[in-house]
Amino acid sequence: MVIAIGFEGSANKIGIGIVKDGEILSNCRRTYVTPPGEGFLPRETAEHHRQNIHTVLREALDQAGITPQEIDVICYTKGPGMGAPLMVCAIVARTCAKLWKKPILGVNHCIGHIEMGRLITKANNPTVLYVSGGNTQIIAYSRNRYRIFGETIDIAMGNCLDRFARVLKLSNAPSPGYNIEQAAKKGKKYYQLPYCVKGMDVSFSGILSYMEDKIDELLKDYTPEDLCYSLQETAFAMLVEITERAMAHCGSDEVLIVGGVGCNERLQEMMGIMCAERGAKLFATDERFCIDNGVMIAHAGALAFESGATMDFNDSTITQRYRTDDVYVTWRND
Amino acid sequence: MGEDLKDLKILKQGAEGKLYICNYLGKPTLIKERFKKKYRHPDLDENITKERIKNEARSIVRCKAAAVRTPALYLVDFHRSRIYMEHLEKSITVKDFIINHVKGETDKVKLGLISKLIGHTVRKLHESNIIHGDLTTSNMLLVQKVKSDDENWLDGELDIVMIDFGLSFIGSSGEDKGVDLYVLERAIISTHNDYPNLFEDILEAYKKQSKKNLGETISKFEEVRARGRKRTMVG
Numbered sequence: 066m067v068i069a070i071g072f073e074g075s076a077n078k079i080g081i082g083i084v085k086d087g088e089i090l091s092n093c094r095r096t097y098v099t100p101p102g103e104g105f106l107p108r109e110t111a112e113h114h115r116q117n118i119h120t121v122l123r124e125a126l127d128q129a130g131i132t133p134q135e136i137d138v139i140c141y142t143k144g145p146g147m148g149a150p151l152m153v154c155a156i157v158a159r160t161c162a163k164l165w166k167k168p169i170l171g172v173n174h175c176i177g178h179i180e181m182g183r184l185i186t187k188a189n190n191p192t193v194l195y196v197s198g199g200n201t202q203i204i205a206y207s208r209n210r211y212r213i214f215g216e217t218i219d220i221a222m223g224n225c226l227d228r229f230a231r232v233l234k235l236s237n238a239p240s241p242g243y244n245i246e247q248a249a250k251k252g253k254k255y256y257q258l259p260y261c262v263k264g265m266d267v268s269f270s271g272i273l274s275y276m277e278d279k280i281d282e283l284l285k286d287y288t289p290e291d292l293c294y295s296l297q298e299t300a301f302a303m304l305v306e307i308t309e310r311a312m313a314h315c316g317s318d319e320v321l322i323v324g325g326v327g328c329n330e331r332l333q334e335m336m337g338i339m340c341a342e343r344g345a346k347l348f349a350t351d352e353r354f355c356i357d358n359g360v361m362i363a364h365a366g367a368l369a370f371e372s373g374a375t376m377d378f379n380d381s382t383i384t385q386r387y388r389t390d391d392v393y394v395t396w397r398n399d
Numbered sequence: 400m401g402e403d404l405k406d407l408k409i410l411k412q413g414a415e416g417k418l419y420i421c422n423y424l425g426k427p428t429l430i431k432e433r434f435k436k437k438y439r440h441p442d443l444d445e446n447i448t449k450e451r452i453k454n455e456a457r458s459i460v461r462c463k464a465a466a467v468r469t470p471a472l473y474l475v476d477f478h479r480s481r482i483y484m485e486h487l488e489k490s491i492t493v494k495d496f497i498i499n500h501v502k503g504e505t506d507k508v509k510l511g512l513i514s515k516l517i518g519h520t521v522r523k524l525h526e527s528n529i530i531h532g533d534l535t536t537s538n539m540l541l542v543q544k545v546k547s548d549d550e551n552w553l554d555g556e557l558d559i560v561m562i563d564f565g566l567s568f569i570g571s572s573g574e575d576k577g578v579d580l581y582v583l584e585r586a587i588i589s590t591h592n593d594y595p596n597l598f599e600d601i602l603e604a605y606k607k608q609s610k611k612n613l614g615e616t617i618s619k620f621e622e623v624r625a626r627g628r629k630r631t632m633v634g
């Protein structure tokens with residue numbers, strides 16, 4: 066039996082969660098929300114995490130109803146992400162490891178998302194669409210690695226949504242993506258935007274710059290809601306298309322959506338229709354588990370820990386770039 | 400749609416549509432039907448479908464002039480979103496061939512021949528400004544070089560046939576060709592991860608196929624690749 070605590074702070078959320086053999090004991094989180102029109106920057110985000118991490122830690126321990134002594138392993142996000150915010154979590158995790166005399170383990174953030182999704186949905190060996198603020202990848206497992214079959218060749222889906230929200234000056238609370246989703250529900254008129262798919266890869270920079278350049282003109286004939294709707298319909302169709310292409314290529318009949326954009330219900334609906342059309346099954350989770358959180362780091366760390374992975378204290382550093390396929394998956398042997 | 404195909408044998412459901420086999424004017428025929436995708440907006444769906452069918456038909460014709468083998472095109476039915484083409488009954492995808500018929504690193508000769516075929520063929524496409532748009536080993540078939548009844552034809556001389564031109568377009572820029580190579584590299588690395596040198600061998604063959612100046616292609620390819628490596632991944 067393994068009890069693991071996970072610290073996540075690679076972007077604008079600070080999350081701490083505790084798991085006991087796949088059972089979630091606590092999942093606590095705070096989000097750094099910036100004013101409309103502004104994105105989050107490393108220094109301010111790190112400051113937010115510093116101000117909140119102790120409260121969140123107390124909360125996570127209390128909710129779980131355990132003492133630090135019962136914890137077997139301390140997990141933290143090693144990367145990828147923003148340097149300064151990552152560092153905040155790494156330092157607190159190291160401190161806890163020393164204070165409580167526990168082993169420490171750095172976890173790849175993307176692997177955290179995937180394993181969390183598999184835990185919650187019980188998907189066995191799915192094609193994974195990982196869509197978040199900074200990542201857009203189509204992933205499938207093969208020979209001890211999560212292999213990247215498709216990817217954005219420029220900006221991530223979430224980044225495109227966030228920046229479009231800034232163009233429209235939508236609120237960043239609770240998240241720009243959520244507000245685009247709500248606005249899109251009221252959109253009626255579809256405006257055709259550049260659609261760019263390259264094999265199993267996609268590109269979103271064209272859509273974004275098109276919107277940015279033409280926004281004043283577009284707003285004469287279309288409401289902001291229409292534009293949110295059109296953006297979602299176009300961009301999500303691209304994501305569904307490359308997911309389907311990867312499924313055909315890999316001979317897979319399961320899809321798992323993870324990452325922050327993955328809680329978008331329209332994306333889930335579109336993916337669900339595609340799956341129904343080819344007799345496949347869709348797995349998705351809601352915002353508690355899709356959006357960055359500490360549990361995903363705790364759970365992925367626990368899997369690695371149980372399979373014998375260890376990390377020297379001196380290696381408990383962070384790295385801004387850390388690809389999903391860099392990780393050797395020791396806990397799967399299928 | 401698809402009503403009158405009910406009695407036909409469905410070969411498989413591909414990435415974009417359903418494939419049926421039939422007999423058209425006495426020839427083994429494959430029908431690729433791009434059925435309506437209900438997940439996407441009807442206007443977008445119609446545009447994409449039309450576009451893809453046009454691309455596929457156009458590139459198959461252009462490949463002939465480029466001396467790149469493809470299935471012969473029999474009929475394009477825009478109304479029903481179908482393409483009728485030659486069904487290569489005695490064929491195997493390069494993907495299945497590598498996975499099931501190449502036995503580890505020791506089978507170097509076989510793999511070397513395949514890499515050459517792929518590299519040369521992609522180069523020929525690019526020399527004719529045909530950008531495939533979806534270069535994966537699922538979209539390349541191996542067939543007998545010379546038709547015969549040989550049961551063990553996979554051990555004989557093979558030829559490569561390019562398929563699935565839905566995402567193809569005409570492009571002469573180094574960027575277009577570079578991205579095409581990048582898509583191929585990514586597909587090879589993920590699909591055939593047990594052969595880490597496969598793509599390098601393909602690229603070697605690509606470069607050597609013609610003495611013509613590669614121009615910007617390789618530097619653009621490396622640029623797109625570096626962009627991928629440098630991308631920050633927050634969230």
Ligand SMILES: Nc1ncnc2c1ncn2[C@@H]1O[C@H](COP(=O)(O)OP(=O)(O)O)[C@@H](O)[C@H]1O
Nearest residue numbers: 413414415416429470485486487492537562563
């Ligand atoms: N002309 C053909 N002869 C034999 N098999 C084919 C032919 N065309 C396609 N196939 C098989 O069907 C699969 C899917 O066809 P493809 O044209 O690639 O469609 P999709 O766009 O759905 O990927 C191919 O990977 C190959 O196995």
Ligand SMILES: [Fe+2]
Nearest residue numbers: 197324357634
């Ligand atoms: Fe994330």
Ligand SMILES: [Mg+2]
Nearest residue numbers: 414537538563
């Ligand atoms: Mg194909």
